[in-house]
Amino acid sequence: MNGLETKALTLAYGERVVIEGLDHVFPKGKITVLIGANGSGKSTLLRSLARLLKPRDGAVLLDGKAISTMSTKAVARKMAILPQSPECPEGLTVFQLVKQGRYPYQNLLQQWSAEDERAVKKALKTTRLEQFMDRPVDSLSGGQRQRVWIAMVLAQETDTILLDEPTTYLDLAHQIDILDLLYALNRNEGRTIIMVLHDLNLSVRYADNVVVVHDKTVYAHGKPEEVITPELVQKVFGLECLIMPDPVYGKPLCIPCGKGGRKDHESLRAVDTQ
Numbered sequence: 001m002n003g004l005e006t007k008a009l010t011l012a013y014g015e016r017v018v019i020e021g022l023d024h025v026f027p028k029g030k031i032t033v034l035i036g037a038n039g040s041g042k043s044t045l046l047r048s049l050a051r052l053l054k055p056r057d058g059a060v061l062l063d064g065k066a067i068s069t070m071s072t073k074a075v076a077r078k079m080a081i082l083p084q085s086p087e088c089p090e091g092l093t094v095f096q097l098v099k100q101g102r103y104p105y106q107n108l109l110q111q112w113s114a115e116d117e118r119a120v121k122k123a124l125k126t127t128r129l130e131q132f133m134d135r136p137v138d139s140l141s142g143g144q145r146q147r148v149w150i151a152m153v154l155a156q157e158t159d160t161i162l163l164d165e166p167t168t169y170l171d172l173a174h175q176i177d178i179l180d181l182l183y184a185l186n187r188n189e190g191r192t193i194i195m196v197l198h199d200l201n202l203s204v205r206y207a208d209n210v211v212v213v214h215d216k217t218v219y220a221h222g223k224p225e226e227v228i229t230p231e232l233v234q235k236v237f238g239l240e241c242l243i244m245p246d247p248v249y250g251k252p253l254c255i256p257c258g259k260g261g262r263k264d265h266e267s268l269r270a271v272d273t274q
Helices: 042-049 072-076 094-105 114-126 142-155 172-189 200-206 230-237 265-272
Strands: 004-013 016-026 031-035 057-062 079-082 160-164 192-196 209-214 217-222 241-245 252-256
Touching (some): 004 042, 016 057, 016 209, 016 217, 042 209, 072 079, 072 094, 094 114, 094 142, 114 142, 142 160, 160 172, 172 192
Parallel strands (some): 031 209, 079 160
Antiparallel strands (some): 241 252
């Protein structure tokens, strides 16, 4: 089953190598979350997957074909990318921004079509933005604006969606709203979703597959319950923690061992082993 994969991928900024010789396959039809410490290269890897960063060596393959050999529009018909903190031109309405997602299907012979109109309206409905379609994007709240960007991505109607920290700067309620929306897209439509998240607990709650980026490679990957351990968190994040099952979702729950309001350390470990 084809999907997105890397072959001997090396990424660098000047002389600084960030990812080196990476061979990795991202499972199709699943939610994969890239996690790792700041500066580990997870966003760099995502940008390379989206063809926003040219590899120093190796290749990114999409459905068995190197994306470097594909046209920009050909890639955009198969894979959509939402970068971190995108900026919208002042005064642009929700509908005007979302319709930009249909760019890959436009050419000199085929301009705006009934199919384009259908795709945009479906994206607006999925993201619950129909009532805001004539509003300027910059008049909306942060959570609403993020949904507009996701609607633009959905209008591309691609099988694969890449997102770089889609919950950045949002409060907890809006973070859950965005992640629930992406989860529903995966479960209801089978979209492959690959995203970078900073919050470890939200990452493992929503991920089918976690990819831990550390030391210039994928240090570990797999189901959250198989990957996330106190030893891994210590190694990758330099943080002592306890890991226990989330009482609601059953996924690993990371409890950082900081100093604020801390109980006796041994009693915490006792809870961890129950």
